[in-house]
Amino acid sequence: MLNIPWNSRDHKRSFVAMTKRRDFLKSGAVAAGAIVASRLLRPADALASLVPESADIEKLLLQAVDAMRSAGASFADARIGRYRRQTISTREQQIVNVVDTDTIGIGVRALVRGTWGFAGTRDLTPDGVSKAVREAIAIAKANRIPGAEPVALAPGEKHGRVSWKSAYATDPWDVALEEKAQLLFKANAEALKVPSVRFVQGSMSFVKEEKHYANTDGSIISQTIIRSDLPYTVTAVAPDNSDSQSRGNGVQPMGRGYEYVLEQDLPTKARYWGEQAAEKLKAKSVEAGVYDMILTPSNLFLTIHESLGHSTELDRALGHEANMAGTSFLAPPREKLGTFRVGSDIMNIQGDRSQPGACATIGYDDDGIKPDDFLLIKNGIFNDYQTTRELAPTLDWWYKKQGRPTRSHGNCHADSWNSVQFQRMPNVSLLPGDKDIGLNDIVAATDKGIVMYSRGTYSIDQQRYNAQFGAQVCYEVRGGKIVGQLKDVAYQMRTPDFWGSMDMIGGKNSYELGATFSDGKGEPGQTSAVSHGCVPSRFKNLTVINTGRTR
Amino acid sequence: MTRDEARALIERVVKLSKADGVQVSLAAGDEKNIRFADNRITTSGTASDVSVRIFSAFGKRHAVASTNDISDAGLERSVRQSETLARLAPEDPEALPLLGAQTYRDVRSHFASSANVSAEARARAAAITLDAAKAAGDLKAAGLLVTTNGIDALGNGSGLFAYHPSTTVDFTTTIRTADGTGSGWAGANHRDWSRIDFKATSDRAIAKARLSRNPTAIEPGRYTVILEPQAVGDLVSLMAGALDARSAEEGRSAFSKPGGGTKLAEKIVDERVSFVSDPADAAILSTPFDNDGQPLSRQVWVENGVLKNLGYSRFWAQKQGKVATGSPSSLKLEGGTESLEDIIKSTQRGVLVTRFWYIRPVNQRTLLFTGLTRDGTFMVEDGKISRPVKNMRFNESPLFMLGKLEAIGRPVRLSGDSSGLVMPAIRVRDFAFTSLSDAV
Numbered sequence: 001m002l003n004i005p006w007n008s009r010d011h012k013r014s015f016v017a018m019t020k021r022r023d024f025l026k027s028g029a030v031a032a033g034a035i036v037a038s039r040l041l042r043p044a045d046a047l048a049s050l051v052p053e054s055a056d057i058e059k060l061l062l063q064a065v066d067a068m069r070s071a072g073a074s075f076a077d078a079r080i081g082r083y084r085r086q087t088i089s090t091r092e093q094q095i096v097n098v099v100d101t102d103t104i105g106i107g108v109r110a111l112v113r114g115t116w117g118f119a120g121t122r123d124l125t126p127d128g129v130s131k132a133v134r135e136a137i138a139i140a141k142a143n144r145i146p147g148a149e150p151v152a153l154a155p156g157e158k159h160g161r162v163s164w165k166s167a168y169a170t171d172p173w174d175v176a177l178e179e180k181a182q183l184l185f186k187a188n189a190e191a192l193k194v195p196s197v198r199f200v201q202g203s204m205s206f207v208k209e210e211k212h213y214a215n216t217d218g219s220i221i222s223q224t225i226i227r228s229d230l231p232y233t234v235t236a237v238a239p240d241n242s243d244s245q246s247r248g249n250g251v252q253p254m255g256r257g258y259e260y261v262l263e264q265d266l267p268t269k270a271r272y273w274g275e276q277a278a279e280k281l282k283a284k285s286v287e288a289g290v291y292d293m294i295l296t297p298s299n300l301f302l303t304i305h306e307s308l309g310h311s312t313e314l315d316r317a318l319g320h321e322a323n324m325a326g327t328s329f330l331a332p333p334r335e336k337l338g339t340f341r342v343g344s345d346i347m348n349i350q351g352d353r354s355q356p357g358a359c360a361t362i363g364y365d366d367d368g369i370k371p372d373d374f375l376l377i378k379n380g381i382f383n384d385y386q387t388t389r390e391l392a393p394t395l396d397w398w399y400k401k402q403g404r405p406t407r408s409h410g411n412c413h414a415d416s417w418n419s420v421q422f423q424r425m426p427n428v429s430l431l432p433g434d435k436d437i438g439l440n441d442i443v444a445a446t447d448k449g450i451v452m453y454s455r456g457t458y459s460i461d462q463q464r465y466n467a468q469f470g471a472q473v474c475y476e477v478r479g480g481k482i483v484g485q486l487k488d489v490a491y492q493m494r495t496p497d498f499w500g501s502m503d504m505i506g507g508k509n510s511y512e513l514g515a516t517f518s519d520g521k522g523e524p525g526q527t528s529a530v531s532h533g534c535v536p537s538r539f540k541n542l543t544v545i546n547t548g549r550t551r
Numbered sequence: 552m553t554r555d556e557a558r559a560l561i562e563r564v565v566k567l568s569k570a571d572g573v574q575v576s577l578a579a580g581d582e583k584n585i586r587f588a589d590n591r592i593t594t595s596g597t598a599s600d601v602s603v604r605i606f607s608a609f610g611k612r613h614a615v616a617s618t619n620d621i622s623d624a625g626l627e628r629s630v631r632q633s634e635t636l637a638r639l640a641p642e643d644p645e646a647l648p649l650l651g652a653q654t655y656r657d658v659r660s661h662f663a664s665s666a667n668v669s670a671e672a673r674a675r676a677a678a679i680t681l682d683a684a685k686a687a688g689d690l691k692a693a694g695l696l697v698t699t700n701g702i703d704a705l706g707n708g709s710g711l712f713a714y715h716p717s718t719t720v721d722f723t724t725t726i727r728t729a730d731g732t733g734s735g736w737a738g739a740n741h742r743d744w745s746r747i748d749f750k751a752t753s754d755r756a757i758a759k760a761r762l763s764r765n766p767t768a769i770e771p772g773r774y775t776v777i778l779e780p781q782a783v784g785d786l787v788s789l790m791a792g793a794l795d796a797r798s799a800e801e802g803r804s805a806f807s808k809p810g811g812g813t814k815l816a817e818k819i820v821d822e823r824v825s826f827v828s829d830p831a832d833a834a835i836l837s838t839p840f841d842n843d844g845q846p847l848s849r850q851v852w853v854e855n856g857v858l859k860n861l862g863y864s865r866f867w868a869q870k871q872g873k874v875a876t877g878s879p880s881s882l883k884l885e886g887g888t889e890s891l892e893d894i895i896k897s898t899q900r901g902v903l904v905t906r907f908w909y910i911r912p913v914n915q916r917t918l919l920f921t922g923l924t925r926d927g928t929f930m931v932e933d934g935k936i937s938r939p940v941k942n943m944r945f946n947e948s949p950l951f952m953l954g955k956l957e958a959i960g961r962p963v964r965l966s967g968d969s970s971g972l973v974m975p976a977i978r979v980r981d982f983a984f985t986s987l988s989d990a991v
Contacts, residue, residue, distance in 0.1 A: 095643045098614035098636050102629070105600065105619065118596030122619045135597055135670075142670035143585065143592040145681070177614075177639040185641070199803065241802035242809040244916065320588040322693035322734075323725040326908075329989070331731075418598035459909045459944070461923045466944055466988035468921050470913065490913065490921075492944070492986050523586055523695040545985060547913045547921075551951055 060129050061214035064108045067133045069216055073110040073140075075153055077215035077368060080106045080124070081417040086172065089203040090184045092192060096201075098177060105417040108132050112140035114150020120418030154392040154408045156217035157369055163222040164363025167356040168257030172206035172228060175258045180204055183261070187270035191234045194274035196281060198244075199235040202270070204228070204261065205517070207529070219368045227359055227529050228260050229253040229517040234270065236277035245280040245487065247273040247472050249454045252298065253517040253529060255359045276473050276485070283485040284476070288546045292449035292477075293491055293539045294442050299452040299471050300430070301514025301532035307495040308342070308349055309428040309532065311464035312376045313521075314385035318394065320422075324523045326462025329495065330382055337398050340382040343499025348431040349377035351386055353410060358427045358531035359515045364410070366421035371410025376428065380499070388412040388423045415526040422522055429513075429533035436507035439536040445504065446538065449477035450489060455514075457490060457547070468492045470547065488548035498539060506535030552579040552601075552702050554714045560603070560621060561706035567630040570607035570637060572649050573708045576842070578602045580701015585673040588693035590685050592677060595670075607633040608649075611642040645866045652710040655846050656839045658831050662743040665718035666700045673698070680724050680753035690760060692753075694724030698744070705844050713840045720744050723967045724753055725926060726760040727991070733766075733939070734991050735759025736905060736926035738781070738966030742836050759905060759927040766939035768987055769930065775901035775957070776982040777894055777931060782924075784965045784974040785907040786949040787884055789920055790826075794852055796861035800871070805918045805950060806858060814858050820953035822856035823887065828879035834964045834973045835881045845877040886975030889960040894978050896934045897958065901978065903929040903936060907945075918948040923988055942991070943984040955979045 061078045068076030082104040089096040105122040106129060117140030119132040172180075184202040191200045209225040233248035250273050254260050295303065310328070315321055317331035330336045342349075353361050353371035364370055367389045375383050385395065389408045392399075399406045414421035443451065456470030470490040475482045515531040552560075561575045578601070585595040603626065604617040614636035618629040676696055684692035699719045706712040723738035737755035739747045778786075793799070799806040799813040806814045829849040830837040839847050843865060851859050860876065868875035895903065905927030913919045924942045931937065960976040 094645065095641045098640045099617070100615065100632065100636060101604075101617040103600070103602070103617075103619045107596075107598075115592065116594055118594065120596065120598040120600075122600050139595050139597070139670045142674045143595055145592065145678070148591050177636055178641070181641050199801070235803060237802050240810055241807055244803045318589060319691055319693060319727065320593055322588055322691070322727055323695055323723055323736075326990070327727075418600055420594045420596045422594060457911050457913050457921065459911045459921045459923070461942060461944075461988045461990035462908055462925055463988075463990035465990050466923065466942075466986060468944060468946075468986075488914075494989070524582065524584060524697060543986075545946070547919060547946065549919070549946075550917055 057212050058220060060106065060124060060126070061212060061220065063126060064106065064129050064133055065214050065216055067130065068108065068110040068137065071110070071133065071137045072112050073137070073216070075111040075216055076109065077213065078106060078108045079366065079414065079417055080212045082210045083416055084173070084208045085206065087203060087205045088177065088180050088184065090181065090188060091199065091201050092188055093185055095181060103416065106132060107414065107417045107420070108136050109420060110136045110140050111151060112137060113144060115140045115144045116151065117143065118420040151390055152393050153389040154406055156215070156389065157219065158217050159219040159221060159364065159368065159370070161220045162364070165224045166226055166255050166361065168226040170258040171208070171226060172258045173208060183266060187266040190267040190271040191274035193271065194236070194278050196236040196238070196278045197234055197274040198237045200270070201233045203231045205231065213364070213366065213368060215368045217368055221364045221368065223363055225255070225362065226257050227253060227255050227517070228257060230261060230264065230266070232270065232273070234273045234277045236274070236281050238281050243281055245277050247277040247280065249472055252513060253359060253515040254357050254513070255361050255531070256357045279485050280473070280487050283487040285548050286486045286489045286544060286546050288544060290541050291544050292446050293542045294439070294446060294449050294451040294477065294536065295539065296439060296451065296453050296536050297512035297514055297534045298454045300534045300537060302455045302458055302516070303469055304428060304430055304532045304534055305516060305530065306458060306460045307464055307467060307498065308376065309425050309530065311495065312385050312428070313423055313425065314387050314391040314394070315423040317385060318391070321521065325521050329463045329465050333385065333395060333398070336382050338381065338383065341380055341500070342377050342382050342496055343380045344502050345380040346433055346505055347377055347380045347499055347502060348375060350374070350429050350431055351376050351409060351426045353426045355427055355513070355531065355533060358513055359529035360425060360427045360531060365412045366414050367408060367410070367412040369408045369410040369412070371426060374409055386411040386423060386426060391423055413528055415528060419526050424521065424528045425519065425530045427531045427533065430505070430535065430537070432508040432511050432535045433505040434507070436509060438506050438510040442504050442506070442536055442538050443477055443482060444480045446477050447479060450486060450544065451475045451477060451482065465495050467495065488546045489544060490547050491542045491544050493542060498542070501540040501542065502537055503540055504538040506537065510535045557702060557704040557714050558706065558712060561704060561712070564603065564605055564626055564630060565706065565708045567627050568607065568708065570609055570634050572608035574606040574649050575706050576604040577704040578701065580699060582697060582699045583668065583673065584695060584697040585677050586695050587677050587681055590681060590692055592674070595673070603629065605629055605633040607637040608646065609637050611644065611646040612640045613637050613643060613646055614640050647865050647869070649707045649709045650711050650844045653713070653840070653844060653846050655713055656831055656848065658715070658836055658839045660715065660717035660742050660836045662718050664744040665698055665720050665742065668698045668744060676749050679749040683753055683757060684726060687757070689729045690757065691727045691729055692724060694722070696722045703838055705840065711844045713844055715838045715840070717838070718742055719970065720747050721966055721970060722747055722749060722752060724756045726756040728760055728764050732991055733760045733764035734926045735763055740964060740966035740970050762929065762936065763927050763939040766928070766941045768941045771943055771984045771986050773981040773983055775898070775978065775980045777898060777901050777903045777976065777978045779891060779905050779976050780963045780974040781906040781965055781969065782904045783884065783977055784969045784972040785910060786920070786952065787974060788882060788969065788972055789910065790918060790949050791882055793918055794862045796863045797867045799861055805916060806861065813861065815861060817858055818856045819858045819950065820853065820856050821956035823956060823959050824856050824953050825854050825885040826852040827883045827885060828852070828881050829883065830879070830881060832883060832973070834962065835883065835971065837881045837971060841878040845875060847877045847879055850876055850879060881971045883962055883973040884975060886959045886962045889958060891960055891976040894958045894960055894976055895931055895936065898931045898934060898978060901931045902940065903931050913946060918950050919946060920948065921946045923990070942988040944986045944988060945983055946985045947983045952979050952982060955981055
């Protein structure tokens with residue numbers, strides 16, 4: 001969809017189709033979105049008219065699951081979810097927008113003779129649910145192709161009635177709007193104190209998901225998830241308008257509440273980012289060539305996400321995403337698992353949904369499975385894929401060989417009640433090295449290099465081989481010392497060569513989480529939030545290009 | 552939702568409001584899809600929803616709340632929420648009064664043929680591609696068919712009311728060869744189901760998949776390229792954001808002039824290039840009003856290579872003494888009369904690109920972007936496609952590119968992510984490819 005942005009601040013959402021934006025990782029921009037309650041309107045009150053009583057929720061879920069079972073479903077599940085978003089956007093000393101969205105409904109999914117059907121409706125009445133069930137069953141039947149391989153699921157889990165809540169201390173919906181806006185204004189004012197800083201865009205975005213799930217395995221799961229994001233960009237402009245440089249993406253999104261926002265000390269950081277943007281106007285334009293790249297966690301997380309997070313998705317490897325997101329260089333599974341060297345032997349990549357505060361951390365996935373921690377890459381060798389109950393059985397041979405039972409890693413996710421769940425990325429993290437070293441040690445050991453901070457430009461092909469990454473701020477390293485800021489820097493790489501060139505990594509004291517708030521996948525497009533833990537790391541002899549050309 | 556139902560719902564909200572100003576954006580409808588991959592149907596579903604967005608203003612304070620609960624209690628709750636937030640929000644010095652009644656053009660975007668496509672009809676349409684791929688034996692098909700049927704409406708306490716029903720049908724497919732060395736993409740999009748040719752679309756993707764098998768590498772560098780309409784849309788749509796008058800006048804866009812001012816009235820690209828937005832264009836048929844309720848008429852941005860107009864929001868227009876342009880949701884690059892085949896025929900040596908992928912900004916001042924070719928990249932020699940080549944990464948600007956134009960074809964309506972765009976195939980010289988990709 002074309003989005004021409006100079007119109008009103010109220011980005012209207014069009015009907016369902018149009019809300020499913022297919023863009024991939026959104027760059028720092030605030031997604032249009034969201035509503036909410038302040039102290040004057042407590043969540044409990046707000047819930048009153050919107051969400052049925054919890055007994056009613058359970059009744060509707062079980063009605064749906066039972067009806068699908070009676071209609072011939074071998075497996076069925078139902079999700080009632082309330083999804084809220086609040087976004088406060090400011091520029092300089094003015095408010096741009098306050099938007100609060102709230103949506104609730106039910107999605108029902110049935111597997112009938114090996115074929116899926118799904119329907120979602122906002123009508124949370126017994127009649128509405130019956131209609132959705134009939135629709136899901138009709139789709140499953142219409143889509144059955146004679147002779148097609150039926151979908152077979154990995155074992156389910158019977159959890160009974162359980163609940164889970166993410167690692168937040170302060171619900172952002174319990175904090176007054178004024179307080180949030182004032183914090184942004186204070187930070188913006190600090191940034192504007194830097195002489196050449198002319199523009200500041202500061203926003204806060206919060207997500208709250210209240211999800212209720214039931215399936216034919218006998219689980220009734222309730223979860224509450226909160227995530228916070230602070231998109232913030234400071235722009236400095238040269239006195240004669242001949243150049244403008246920005247510094248953004250300084251704060252990582254997190255699966256935490258308003259306490260995380262307060263911990264950031266935004267005013268101090270905003271001033272610092274302003275100084276960096278101003279310095280960037282005068283920075284030396286990089287000389288294209290070969291450099292040792294020192295990537296800090298705020299920058300490296302995105303490279304992990306793009307090159308390893310997406311390539312280890314089993315649905316991609318099997319071709320399920322061929323029409324949009326693409327396939328994977330880690331395919332076919334039989335030729336790669338256990339043998340393909342992705343990187344150097346100090347490389348261990350873990351998939352999990354358990355790190356507290358990480359964006360993809362949850363108690364139970366949208367298949368009703370409790371996720372486990374697993375190694376995607378072990379000592380540089382490809383070891384496993386991200387899976388759901390539908391996908392895991394295709395790796396029976398591999399799990400048998402490993403002496404492990406076949407089970408889903410719990411990577412099934414839908415971004416709303418009205419979208420169908422499928423395989424989404426867990427947190428995918430680079431584990432720290434054994435030596436207790438940090439960024440300073442790596443810089444000191446480097447003769448000709450560049451240090452990169454925060455996500456900048458990024459682009460990767462549909463099989464995740466060839467990529468190009470920039471950063472928000474880059475520093476030149478000469479003879480073991482940082483000598484000054486550089487601009488117009490981007491490195492180009494081929495995934496296995498890049499990871500093969502990693503020769504130094506930080507220890508556990510240098511481990512940090514980076515994250516993306518809205519990662520795109522699937523058709524119609526869905527978003528998800530995911531974190532990537534990592535340590536400062538060095539990559540030898542990468543090709544750096546200069547992105548500053550003018551014709 | 553009918554016009555009367557939409558008006559009644561908006562009026563219910565307006566009556567509930569105690570704010571100085573209230574405006575309601577309403578969107579309602581169904582989305583139905585079928586998805587296939589690996590030669591079988593994977594997931595499919597339907598979703599039916601309503602979205603009511605309530606803008607409340609007290610003086611210069613304002614906020615928006617939205618809900619999909621349209622019961623009396625649900626609407627009241629959301630109105631109060633919107634008002635509570637608006638009262639708490641700091642004053643916005645750029646706040647403007649709401650628009651009063653407007654006159655809109657009548658654009659027919661709703662087609663009965665697309666409004667009620669059954670699960671069986673969707674499955675039959677998908678089967679056209681699936682059957683062809685399975686029959687071939689060495690092909691794997693993936694794709695998506697989505698139909699939507701809904702309305703957009705807008706109304707406020709100052710007499711404004713706008714209503715627009717629409718349908719869409721969007722079909723895209725990617726065919727890969729079973730050996731993993733070839734891939735071809737094709738898409739079709741229209742308001743009218745009967746205008747979608749599933750067979751022709753899937754044949755195009757199949758032909759590209761076969762032709763793209765076992766590509767060889769060429770050295771990255773500057774090449775003459777023939778971009779198919781989809782590839783042109785992928786790059787040219789990125790110029791839309793830079794047409795914003797405010798960022799140009801504030802010195803932070805590609806259309807800012809060093810030393811101050813904008814490039815308005817300057818020649819910015821080849822003289823054969825004109826950009827137009829027109830919701831009533833038969834190839835577009837989009838909503839004749841924008842989010843503020845401003846009527847959208849035909850708007851010319853670039854004419855014969857000269858930057859004619861920049862986009863003015865209501866606030867910026869008032870501040871600068873200009874007329875607000877409205878915010879269009881469509882963009883047409885008016886072209887010539889040549890077909891893609893004609894352009895290929897007249898090419899001595901060049902790279903033919905089906906579409907681009909993962910395009911991201913590299914330099915906002917020059918509109919330099921990076922991205923990769925995908926799903927059908929070929930060498931053209933002596934007027935013919937001579938062989939498939941490996942995908943490549945580019946670092947290029949649509950502005951530079953349209954200044955190096957050699958040929959321009961007939962504009963066509965694009966599909967998928969690019970709906971709302973109408974683009975021709977073009978040929979340009981010295982397009983910058985910077986590295987090779989092993990991806991197929």
